[in-house]
Structure formats: structure tokens, C-alpha cells
Amino acid sequence: xxxxxxxxxxxxxxxxxxxxxxxxxxxxxxxxxxxxxxxxxxxxxxxxxxxxxxxxxxxxxxxxxxxxxxxxxxxxxxxxxxxxxxxxxxxxxxxxxxxxxxxxxxxxxxxxxxxxxxxxxxxxxxxxxxxxxxxxxxxxxxxxxxxxxxxxxxxxxxxxxxxxxxxxxxxxxxxxxxxxxxxxxxxxxxxxxxxxxxxxxxxxxxxxxxxxxxxxxxxxxxxxxxxxxxxxxxxxxxxxxxxxxxxxxxxxxxxxxxxxxxxxxxxxxxxxxxxxxxxxxxxxxxxxxxxxxxxxxxxxxxxxxxxxxxxxxxxxxxxxxxxxxxxxxxxxxxxxxxxxxxxxxxxxxxxxxxxxxxxxxxxxxxxxxxxxxxxxxxxxxxxxxxxxxxxxxxxxxxxxxxxxxxxxxxxxxxxxxxxxxxxxxxxxxxxxxxxxxxxxxxxxxxxxxxxxxxxxxxxxxxxxxxxxxxxxxxxxxxxxxxxxxxxxxxxxxxxxxxxxxxxxxxxxxxxxxxxxxxxxxxxxxxxxxxxxxxxxxxxxxxxxxxxxxxxxxxxxxxxxxxxxxxxxxxxxxxxxxxxxxxxxxxxxxxxxxxxxxxxxxxxxxxxxxxxxxxxxxxxxxxxxxxxxxxxxxxxxxxxxxxxxxxxxxxxxxxxxxxxxxxxxxxxxxxxxxxxxxxxxxxxxxxxxxxxxxxxxxxxxxxxxxxxxxxxxxxxxx
Ligand code: ACM
Ligand code: ZN
Numbered sequence: 001x002x003x004x005x006x007x008x009x010x011x012x013x014x015x016x017x018x019x020x021x022x023x024x025x026x027x028x029x030x031x032x033x034x035x036x037x038x039x040x041x042x043x044x045x046x047x048x049x050x051x052x053x054x055x056x057x058x059x060x061x062x063x064x065x066x067x068x069x070x071x072x073x074x075x076x077x078x079x080x081x082x083x084x085x086x087x088x089x090x091x092x093x094x095x096x097x098x099x100x101x102x103x104x105x106x107x108x109x110x111x112x113x114x115x116x117x118x119x120x121x122x123x124x125x126x127x128x129x130x131x132x133x134x135x136x137x138x139x140x141x142x143x144x145x146x147x148x149x150x151x152x153x154x155x156x157x158x159x160x161x162x163x164x165x166x167x168x169x170x171x172x173x174x175x176x177x178x179x180x181x182x183x184x185x186x187x188x189x190x191x192x193x194x195x196x197x198x199x200x201x202x203x204x205x206x207x208x209x210x211x212x213x214x215x216x217x218x219x220x221x222x223x224x225x226x227x228x229x230x231x232x233x234x235x236x237x238x239x240x241x242x243x244x245x246x247x248x249x250x251x252x253x254x255x256x257x258x259x260x261x262x263x264x265x266x267x268x269x270x271x272x273x274x275x276x277x278x279x280x281x282x283x284x285x286x287x288x289x290x291x292x293x294x295x296x297x298x299x300x301x302x303x304x305x306x307x308x309x310x311x312x313x314x315x316x317x318x319x320x321x322x323x324x325x326x327x328x329x330x331x332x333x334x335x336x337x338x339x340x341x342x343x344x345x346x347x348x349x350x351x352x353x354x355x356x357x358x359x360x361x362x363x364x365x366x367x368x369x370x371x372x373x374x375x376x377x378x379x380x381x382x383x384x385x386x387x388x389x390x391x392x393x394x395x396x397x398x399x400x401x402x403x404x405x406x407x408x409x410x411x412x413x414x415x416x417x418x419x420x421x422x423x424x425x426x427x428x429x430x431x432x433x434x435x436x437x438x439x440x441x442x443x444x445x446x447x448x449x450x451x452x453x454x455x456x457x458x459x460x461x462x463x464x465x466x467x468x469x470x471x472x473x474x475x476x477x478x479x480x481x482x483x484x485x486x487x488x489x490x491x492x493x494x495x496x497x498x499x500x501x502x503x504x505x506x507x508x509x510x511x512x513x514x515x516x517x518x519x520x521x522x523x524x525x526x527x528x529x530x531x532x533x534x535x536x537x538x539x540x541x542x543x544x545x546x547x548x549x550x551x552x553x554x555x556x557x558x559x560x561x562x563x564x565x566x567x568x569x570x571x572x573x574x575x576x577x578x579x580x581x582x583x584x585x586x587x588x589x590x591x592x593x594x595x596x597x598x599x600x601x602x603x604x605x606x607x608x609x610x611x612x613x614x615x616x617x618x619x620x621x622x623x624x625x626x627x628x629x630x631x632x633x634x635x636x637x638x639x640x641x642x643x644x645x646x647x648x649x650x651x652x653x654x655x656x657x658x659x660x661x662x663x664x665x666x667x668x669x670x671x672x673x674x675x676x677x678x679x680x681x682x683x684x685x686x687x688x689x690x691x692x693x694x695x696x697x698x699x700x701x702x703x704x705x706x707x708x709x710x711x712x713x714x715x716x717x
Contacts, residue, residue, distance in 0.1 A: 023138060023139045023140060023490070024137065024138045024139070025135055025136070025137050026135060026136045027133065027134070027135045028090070028091070028134040028135055028136065029134060030091070030092040030134045031092065031131040031132060031133055031134060032090050032091065032092055032093075032094070032095055032131060032132050032134060033092075033129060033130070033131040034057065034058070034059075034126045034128070034129070034130045034131065034132075035069075035128050035129065036128060037069055038057070038059050038069055038070065038071065039059050039060050039061070039062045039067060039069070039070045039071070040053055040054055040057065040059045040060070040061045040062070040070065040071050040073065041061075041062050041063075041064050041065065041066060041067045041070040041071070041072045041073070042061070042062075042063065042072070042073040042074075043063065043064075043065050043074070043075070044063060045075055045102070046073045046074070046075060046102065046105060047061065047063060048239055049073060049102060049105055049106060049109065049239070050073055052106075052109075052239055052240070053071070053073075053109050055123045055125065056113060056120050056121070056123055056125075057071065057116075057120070057125065057126055058124070058125020058126050059071065059125075066094070066096075067094065068093050068094055069093070069094065070094050070095070071094070071095040071097065071112070072094055072095065072096045072097065073097050073105050073109075074096065074097065074098045074099075074105075075098075075099065075100070075101070075102070075105065076098040076099065076100060077100050079098055079099065079100050081099070081100055081104065081138070081140050082100075082104075082140045082141070082144075083100055083101045083103060083104060084099075084101065084103045084104050084107055084140060084141050084144070084175070084241070085099065085100065085104050085107075085138070085139060085140030085141070086098065086099040086104040086105060086107050086108030086111070086137075086138075086139055086140075087099070087108075087136070087137070087138050087139075088108045088111055088112060088135075088136070088137040088138075088139070089136050090112075090115075090132055090133070090134045090135050090136070091134055092134060095112065095132075097109065097112065102241070103175065103241040104140075106170070106239075106240065106241040107139070107141070107173055107241065108139075110170070110171060110172075110173055111137060111139065112132075113171070114506075114510070115132045115133075116130065116132060117130060118506075118509035118510045118512070118513040119513055120513070121171065121510060121513035121514045121515075122513050141173070141488070141489045141490070142487075142488065142489055142490055142491055143450070143451065143452035143453060143488045143489075144175075144451055144452060145175070145176055145401055145451040145452025145453070145454070145488075146173060146174050146175050146176065146452055146453065146454075146484075146485060146488035146489065147174065147175070147176035147177070147178055147245075147401060147403075147452065147453070147454035147455070148169055148174050148176070148177055148178070148454060148455045148456070148457075148477075148481060148484075149177075149178035149179075149180060149247075149403075149454060149455065149456040149457065150162075150165070150177070150178075150179055150180065150457055150459070151180040151183070151411075151456075151457060151458040151459040151460075152179055152180060152181060152186070152188045152459070153180055153181065153182055153183030153184075153185055153186040153187070153188060153249075153256070153459075154183060154185050154186065154214055154458065154459040154460045154462070154463060155214075155215075155459035155460075155462040155463040155467045156186065156188065156202075156221070156222050156223040156224075156467065157459075157467065157473075158223055159225065159229055159232075159233060161470065162233060163233065163236055164470065164515075165470075165473070166233070166236060166237050166240060166242055167240065167514075168478075168481075168514060168516060169240075169242060169481070170237075170240035170241060170242055171510075171514060172481060172482060172485035173241075173485055173489055174242065174481065174484075174485055174488075175241050175242055175243065176242065176243050176245055176452075176454070177237060177242050177243070177244050177245070178245045178247060178312060178382075178454065178456075179244060179245070179246050179247060180247050180249065180458070181246050181247055181248060182201075182247070182248045182249050182253070182254070182256060182257065183249055183253045183256065184213070184253050184254070184255035184256055184282055185204055185210070185213050185214060185255075185256060186201065186202060186204060186210070186222055186224075186256055187201030187202055187224065187256050187257060187260070188202060188223070188224045188225060189224060189225055189227070189230060189246065189248075189302070190224060190225065190226045190227050190230075191297065191298050191301050192227065192301060193297045193301065194261075194294070194297060194298065196260055196261075197257060197260060197261070197298070198224035198225075199224075200260045201224075201256045201257055201259070201260045202222045202223055202224030203220050203221065203222035203223075204220070204221055204222055204256075205217055205218075205219060205220045205221050205702070206219065206220030207220070208220060208259075209259040209260060210255075210256050210259045210260065211259070211702045212702040213653050213702055213703065214460050214461075214463045214464070214651075214652055214653050215463030215464045215652045215678070216463060217657040217658075217698070217701065217702055218657060218658060218698070221463075227301070227305050230244075230305060230306075231305065234305075234306065234307065238307070243307070243308050244306065244308065245306070245308045245310055245311075245312055245364065246302055246305075246306050246308070246311060246312065247311075247312035247313070247314060247364075248298065248299070248302065248311075248312070248313060248314065249313075249314030249316070250284060250295070250313050250314045250315065250348070250352060251283050251284040251286065251314075251315075251318060251345065251348045252282055252283045252314070252315075252316065252317055252318035252319055253282060253314060253316070253317065254282050254283060254284055255280070255281070255282035258281060258282060258283075258284075261294070263288075263290070264284050264285060264288065264291050264294065265281050265283075265284075265285055265322070266281065266283070266285040266287075266322045266323060266325065266326030266328070266329060267285065267287075267288075267326050267327055267328045268325050268326055268327070281322055282319060282322075283318055283319055283320075283322045283323065284348065285322075285323075285326060285328060285329060286323060286329050286332060286344045286345075286347055286348045287326065287328035287329045287331065287332040288328065292351050292355065295351075295352060295355055296355050296358075299311060299313075299352070299355050299356060299359065299361075300355070300359050303356065303359035303360060303361045304359070308361075309361065309362055310361065310362050310363065310364040310380050311356055311361045311362075311363065311364065312363075312364040312365070312382070313349070313352050313353075313356070313363050313364070313365060313369075314365065314366060314369075315345065315349060315365040315366045315368055315369025315370075316366035316367075316368050316369075316384070317366075317368070318345050318368070320340075320341035320342060320344065320345070321341075323341045323344050324341050329341070329344060332344070332347075342372070343372070345368075345369065346369075346372050346374040346375065349363070349365065349369050349374075349375055350374065350375070350376075353375065353376055353378075353379065357378075362378045362379060362380065363375070363378075363379045363380070364379065364380040364381075364382065365379055365380070365381060365382065366381075366382050366384055367381055367382060367383045367384060367385055367389035367390070367392070367393055368385070369381075370392075370393050370396065370398055371392070373396045375398075377396075377397050377398060379398060379399075380398065380399045380400070380401065380451070381393035381398040381399070381400045381401070382400075382401045382403060382454065383400055383401065383402050383403060383404065384403050384404065384405055384408075384409075384456070385404070385405070386404050386405075386406070387402070387404045387440045387441075389404070390402040390403075390404070390437075390440075390442075390450070391440070391441060391442060391446065393449070394442060394446035394447075394449040394450060395446055397449060398449060399449055399451050400449050400450055400451065401451060401452055401453070401454050402437055402440075402450055402452070402453050402454075403453060403454040403455065403456060404424075404435075405423075405424030405425065405456075406424050406425040406427065406431075407425075407427065407431050407432050407434075407435045408432065408435075408453065408454060408455045408456060408484065409421075409424045409425075409455075409456050409457075409458065410455050410456065410457045410476050410477045410480045410481070411456070411457050411458045411459065411460070411461065411462075411476060412424050412425055412426060412427060413426045413650075414426070414427065414428040414476075414480075414519060414578065415428065415522065415578055417578065417579065417586070418578045419461065419465070419472070419650060420461060420476060420650060421458075421460075421461065421650055421651070422650075428480070428519075428521070429479045429480045429482065429483040429503075430483075430496055430500075432455075432480045432483040432484050432487070433483035433486065433487060433492055433496055433499055434492065434496065435453075435487060435492075436487070436491065436492055437450050437453075452488055453484060453487065453488040454484075455477070455480065455481055455484045457473065457476060457477055460651055460653075461650045461651060461652070463652065464652040464678050470517060471517045474516050474517040474518055475517060475518065475519045475576075476519075478511060478516050478518035478519065479503055479507070479511070479518055479519065482503065482507060482511075483499070486499065500521075504537070504538040504539060508520075508538070508539070508572060508573070508575065509573075511574070511575070512572070512573035512574045512575065515574060516574060516575075517574045517575065517576075518574070518575045519575065519576070519577065519578070520538060520540050520570050520571075520572055520575045520576060520577035521538060521577065522569075522570075522577045522578050522579075522580045523535060523536040523540070523542055523568060523569070523570045523577060523580060524536065524580075525568060525580045525581070525582065527560050527563075527582065528557075530559065530560045530561075531557035531558065531559060531560060532557060532558045532559070532560055532562070532563060532566070532568075532582060533557050534554050534557075534558075534568050534580075536570050538570070538572065539572060540570035540571055540572035540575070540577065541553065541570060541571045541572065542554035542568065542570050543568065543569050543570065543571060544558060544566060544567070544568050545566070545567050545568075545569070545579075546562070546565050546566050547565045547566075547567075547640070547641070548565075548684075551569075554568065560582070563581070563582035563583075563584045563585060564582075564584045564585055564587065564714075564717055565585070565640075565717065566581065566582075566585065567579040567580070567581040567585060568580050568581065587714070587715065588712055588713055588714055588715075589637075589639070589713050589714075589715045590613040590710075590713070591633050591634065591635060591637045591713065592611075592633065592634035592635070593611050593631050593632065593633050593634070593711065594611060594631075594632045594634070595607040595610055595611050595617070595629065595630070595631055595632075595708060596629075596630045596632070597619055597627070597628060597629045597630065597706075597708070598626075598627045598628050599619035599620065599621055599622075599623060599627050599629075599705075599706060600619055600620030600621055601617070601618075601619065601620065602617065602618035602619065602620055602705065604618075605617045605618040605707075607708065609710075610708050610709060610710040610711075611710075612710075613710040614710070615709075615710070616648070616707050616708070616709060617707070617708045617709075618654075618705045618706065618707055618708065619705050619706045619708070620705060621704065621705060622700050622701050622702075622703065622704055622705065622706070623656050623657075623659075623696040623698065623699075623700075623701050623706050624696065624699050624700070625696060625697055625698065625699055626695065626696065627656075627695070627696040628693055628694060628695045628696070629646070629656075629693065629694045629706075629708055630691060630692075630693045631644070631691060631692050631693070631711055632667070632690070632691045633689065633690055633691065636665075636688030636689065636690055637688060637689045637690075637713065638687075638688045638689075638715075638716040639685060639689070639713045639714055639715055639716055640684065640714050640715070640716050640717060641682060641683070641684055641713070641714040642682070642683045642684075642685060642689065642692065642711055642712070642713050642714075643680065643681075643682050643683075643711065643712040643713075644661065644680060644681050644682075644683070644692060644694060644709075644711055645679060645680040645709040645712070646676070646679040646680065646694065646706055646707060646708060646709065647678075647679040647680075647706075647707050647709075648707055648709075652678050652679065653702070653703055654701070654703045654705060654706060654707040655676075655678065655679025655680075655701060655706065655707070656676060656679055656694060656696045656698065656701055656706055657679070657696075657698040657701045657702070658675070658676060658696070658697045658698040659675070659676040659694050659695055659696045659697050659698065660672065660673075660674070660675055660676065660694075660695050660697060661673045661674050661675070661676065661681040661683065661692060661693070661694055661695075662692065662693045662695065663683060663685060663689055663691075663692050663693075664689070664690050664691040664692070664693070665685075665687050665688065665689060665690060666690060667690035667691055670691075670693055673692070676694065681694070692711075
């Protein structure tokens with residue numbers, strides 16, 4: 001501990017704000033100066049890495065083992081370092097980077113980049129005369145597995161966007177990219193023996209048998225990787241020391257493939273609820289022998305395509321009621337003497353593990369699949385549900401990736417008023433940084449089975465945030481990934497305050513040069529002497545925006561009387577903070593309202609829920625053109641804003657896909673008041689409102705009901 005703190009002190013003294021913090025650093029006299037003659041020298045095996053680094057450093061590449069005035073990359077298997085470790089020697093005459101593996105060389109290159117001005121990431125070459133202080137760094141990661149998961153099923157991310165993201169991860173020494181390639185809403189990888197899986201299952205909505213569930217309802221939406229495209233991504237990532245681990249989520253989360261190949265489902269008639277052909281059944285039948293032949297085809301191709309030792313086969317959140325209703329699954333349970341349907345998942349996973357073994361691979365699974373302990377110990381477990389799930393998996397002896405959603409699901413909101421989910425928690429980078437498996441109750445024996453940490457971005461909500469642009473993905477995942485990368489590389493002994501300083505003083509500039517539209521921590525808002533005072537210590541610009549106005553630079557304290565209509569935020573280069581506002585900005589009123597619709601009323605979720613402003617209510621069926629929801633107020637309501645929403649907050653499904661809003665001031669005549677956008681509309685009435693009405697202009701919203709939310713009404717000022 002003491003020696004680590006000494007090293008950190010040395011790092012800071014030397015002006016070397018390493019990210020991740022290095023294990024040992026010895027400053028030395030002098031500087032290495034980059035100039036037009038500086039070259040990158042490497043032997044044949046490392047030439048690809050030298051070519052990778054060349055545009056960043058603006059150097060020519062030479063094939064030779066050493067040279068003066070050069071950055072020399074050297075593989076040295078005799079170095080006493082873990083495979084991904086490196087030794088970086090910066091002397092006035094040359095920079096020598098040695099490592100036992102190309103991965104170690106890559107990590108050392110990233111360390112060298114972090115010692116240089118942030119512009120290195122812009123890939124325009126270094127300005128002549130750029131120099132770096134001499135030192136010797138010996139470094140190696142704390143965990144061999146430092147991962148990130150992207151859900152490509154709910155929101156499609158194409159090859160250029162994925163390559164960009166791979167670059168961003170690689171700058172942070174993340175070395176595993178887990179791709180969630182299938183789920184209920186999409187199938188994202190070509191299977192040559194069954195081309196329909198991707199060609200049909202890669203697209204939902206329109207004439208596809210895969211019904212739309214999240215976003216883009218009114219267009220056929222999706223995409224998939226051909227195997228050739230994926231091979232190119234695998235190579236792209238591998239050069240950057242990132243292994244791609246594919247996931248096909250089995251046996252649940254399989255509604256997409258079950259829509260394309262309905263025969264894989266259990267043997268009972270389709271659900272008969274009025275759903276416009278929609279079918280919730282989402283699991284593979286365990287008893288159907290042909291399913292394992294299909295899985296052998298699918299997994300066999302993935303095993304051939306992906307070099308990773310592990311293939312992730314899911315195992316989470318299996319809806320076992322389908323097996324309980326299936327005569328074939330029930331007969332199988334009787335034959336095998338299985339006590340309950342959960343044992344069927346063990347049986348299914350055993351079969352899948354055997355398929356993988358035949359193809360020379362091991363299974364990786366979500367923690368539920370390892371709960372019974374029946375799965376062989378060659379499996380790798382991803383503990384997502386809780387810390388307890390990882391404690392359990394390690395106690396059973398499984399190699400475990402620790403990733404409890406409450407600290408590592410980066411699709412969760414970062415503060416209560418921001419976008420994102422909240423079911424696993426609301427947290428920012430500080431919580432991620434604060435995670436320490438050593439403080440979670442793992443015994444030393446269990447710790448031996450913790451192979452690393454992983455972040456995750458499930459993308460149900462991304463689809464409604466313009467996935468064509470990286471903003472939402474960047475904002476949700478950075479700087480939380482930075483914190484993850486840091487603790488996975490070297491732990492968090494540095495302490496949050498020091499780490500946050502390091503982010504703001506050094507890493508923000510780097511992320512800006514990388515082109516990341518990251519999230520700034522919110523500026524501080526204080527009320528003193530009836531004035532709102534805004535401040536920040538992260539070097540960002542402060543802004544204010546009044547409802548209905550354009551953002552303006554913050555020029556000083558604002559009267560507290562403005563609080564109900566004023567929000568603030570900060571900006572710095574590519575980054576911005578969330579809005580901050582006084583409590584009165586969020587104040588709402590709850591006037592008495594009656595809700596009626598043409599779509600029937602769910603008995604379980606009656607409209608009274610929404611009328612009493614207590615939460616969700618539902619119709620009994622999907623909407624058709626002309627269907628309506630009417631909100632009638634007991635008294636005329638004067639307000640500055642009325643927000644009407646169908647569907648769930650942040651989860652753009654169960655909405656009225658397209659529709660218009662009408663407002664009535666007398667309770668009889670209705671006037672057009674705009675179109676629904678993602679199932680919702682915001683009105684700014686200039687008169688007291690008696691009633692508002694949403695009228696559907698779509699047929700079939702893709703789900704068997706519409707969710708009605710309480711209106712959110714801000715009082716007139
Ligand atoms: C998961 O979040 N269902 C792995
Ligand atoms: Zn079955």
C-alpha cells in the first residue's frame with residue numbers, strides 16, 4: 001500500500017498522470033524529443049503494432065530491432081512480467097518498449113500516449129519538438145479480464161461505429177468486448193447454414209415476422225454482420241489487444257429466432273390473447289431433439305469464426321412457464337426424474353456445453369445458469385444480478401467475471417432526472433470507481449476465481465436516442481468505463497478525489513481528443529441570498545437555459561424567483577453535464593382527472609392508477625387507427641406545461657406509435673395540439689385546459705396493450 005502511494009506521488013510529481021496508474025515508475029533525467037527523423041522500429045512480428053502507432057505519433061516505421069532517435073518496440077519473453085505487462089524505458093536517445101506479448105506492447109503504447117499531449121489521439125502526428133520526460137515504467141494489470149459488453153440486439157451498431165468504439169475501449173486498456181448478438185428483438189450474425197436467421201431475424205417491424213418492440217416502429221429496422229465483416233472486426237480488435245466474445249442468448253431471450261423458426265418453441269398452441277399475431281413465447285423447447293442439431297449448426301459456425309476460447313451462451317432470465325406447459329418438456333422431466341422446470345435449463349446447458357466442447361470451446365454463461373452447480377467447472381460465469389451472484393459462482397469454483405448491475409450496467413441513469421434505466425440503480429462513475437471486489441466478502445480462495453470486471457450497455461433505450469449518432473452511448477458509458485478500466489487495471493487505492501482530479505485535469509482533454517461526447521459531473525447549484533449560484537471545478541463552461549429560450553452563458557447569480565423555469569448545465573469541448581435545477585423546477589400538480597379510452601381497461605392496471613398519479617395503467621389491447629385516450633379534468637387546469645406519455649419512461653415500447661394530440665378549452669371542441677413523438681407529447685397551453693385527447697394514427701403498436709401514464713403537469717407561474 002505504502003509503496004503504491006509512493007509510486008503515485010512520484011507519478012504526479014513527474015507530471016505523469018497515468019491512466020491506468022502504473023505499478024512502478026522511476027523518473028530519470030532528460031527528455032526524449034520527437035522530431036521529423038523519429039521512427040518507430042520493430043521486428044517483423046510487431047510491425048502491425050508499429051503501423052498502428054505510426055499515425056498517432058507521426059513516425060515512419062522501420063523493420064529493425066533498435067535505432068537511436070526511435071521508439072523501439074520489442075517482444076521479450078524473458079521479461080519477468082505477466083503476459084500483458086510491459087516495461088517502458090524513456091531515455092533521451094530512444095524510447096524502448098518491451099513486453100512478453102503483443103498485448104503487453106499495446107498496453108505500453110497506450111501508456112506512452114498518455115504521457116504525450118492529448119492531441120496524440122487526434123491521429124494527426126505530434127508537433128515537432130514534442131517531448132516526454134525520461135522515466136522507467138514497469139506495469140501489469142491487476143485483472144486479466146477487463147471487459148465491456150454491448151447489446152447489438154436491441155439497437156443495431158454497425159461496423160464503423162463498432163470500430164470507433166473498439167478504439168475508445170482500447171485506449172483504456174479494456175481487453176474483452178462481449179457482443180450480445182441475439183435477443184428477443186434481433187439476430188446480428190450471419191449463420192451460413194441458416195441464412196434466414198440474420199437475413200430475416202436481423203430486421204424487425206414492417207413485413208418481418210419479428211415484431212417491433214423498441215423504437216423505429218414505423219420502419220423496418222435492423223442490420224447484421226456477415227461473417228466476413230465480423231472477421232474483419234475480430235482482427236481490428238485483436239490488433240488493439242481486444243478479444244471479441246460473442247453471445248447467443250439461450251435458451252431464453254430467443255423470441256427473435258422463434259419468430260423466424262417457430263418450430264423451436266415448445267409444443268403447445270400459440271397464445272390466444274389479442275396481440276395482432278404477437279407471441280411472447282421466447283424459449284427453446286428443451287425436449288425437441290432437432291433443436292440441438294440446429295444449435296450445433298449455429299454454435300459450430302460461431303466456434304469456427306471466433307478465436308475466443310469461450311462462446312457466451314446466455315442462460316439468463318429464462319421464462320420456464322413455457323416448459324411447464326409443454327407436454328414434451330414435461331415428459332422429459334418425468335423420464336429424467338427432474339424436480340422442476342429449472343432443472344431443464346441445466347439439461348439444456350449441458351447439451352450446449354457438449355456442443356461447444358465438440359467444437360473445441362468452453363461455455364460462458366450469465367450467473368443463473370450456474371446457480372445449481374450442475375454446469376461443468378470449465379464454464380466461465382458472468383455475475384450480473386448482484387455481488388452475491390459472483391460470490392456464489394466463485395464459491396462453486398467457477399472462473400467469474402464480476403459485473404453487478406448496480407455498479408456496472410452503464411445503461412442505468414447517472415442521476416434521477418437523466419435518461420436511462422433505474423432498475424439496477426442510479427449511479428455515476430464514482431460508484432463504479434468505488435467498487436472493490438476485495439471489500440465484497442470474497443475469501444482469498446474465492447478471489448482466485450475472480451478473473452476480472454466488466455461493464456455492460458444494454459440498449460433497449462438507445463434506439464430512441466438516435467443510435468446513428470454516438471452521443472447517448474458515449475454519454476452513458478464515459479467516464480464510467482474509465483473508472484471500470486482503472487479499477488480493473490490497478491484498483492482504487494488512489495481514492496476518489498485524486499482520481500476525479502486526474503479525470504478533470506488530464507483525462508477530459510484526452511477524451512475530447514478521442515472524440516468522445518462524455519458526461520461531465522453536474523455543476524454545483526446553491527441558493528444564497530435569494531440568488532442561485534452556479535459553480536464548477538472541472539474547467540467547464542457554465543450555461544443556463546430558461547424554458548422556451550435558447551441556452552446562454554451563465555454570467556453570474558440568477559434570482560431564485562427564476563428557479564421554476566431555469567435549468568443549468570456545463571460544457572467542455574465534446575462533453576456536457578446533465579441539467580441541474582432547483583427543486584421548484586420539477587414541481588408538478590395533480591388536478592383531478594378522469595381517463596377513458598376506446599381500447600378497454602386492464603383489470604390489473606386500471607386507469608385509476610394514472611388518475612391518482614400513482615403509476616402505470618394499461619389498455620386491454622393494441623391500438624388501431626382512430627383509437628383514443630381522453631383525459632378530462634374536473635376543473636379547468638391552468639399550467640405552463642402538460643406532458644402526456646404513453647408507454648414506459650425510457651423504455652419506448654407499449655406506446656401509441658404514431659398519433660396526434662388535441663386540446664379542449666371548453667370540454668366540447670378539440671383543437672390540434674401536435675404529434676406524438678415516441679409516444680409522448682408536451683403541450684404549453686396559454687389558456688385553462690378542460691380536456692386533452694390522444695388519437696392513434698397507427699395500426700398495431702407491436703405489443704398487446706398500450707401503457708397510459710399519469711399526465712405530468714407543471715403549474716402556471
Ligand atoms: C441480463 O442483464 N439479463 C444479463
Ligand atoms: Zn418444450
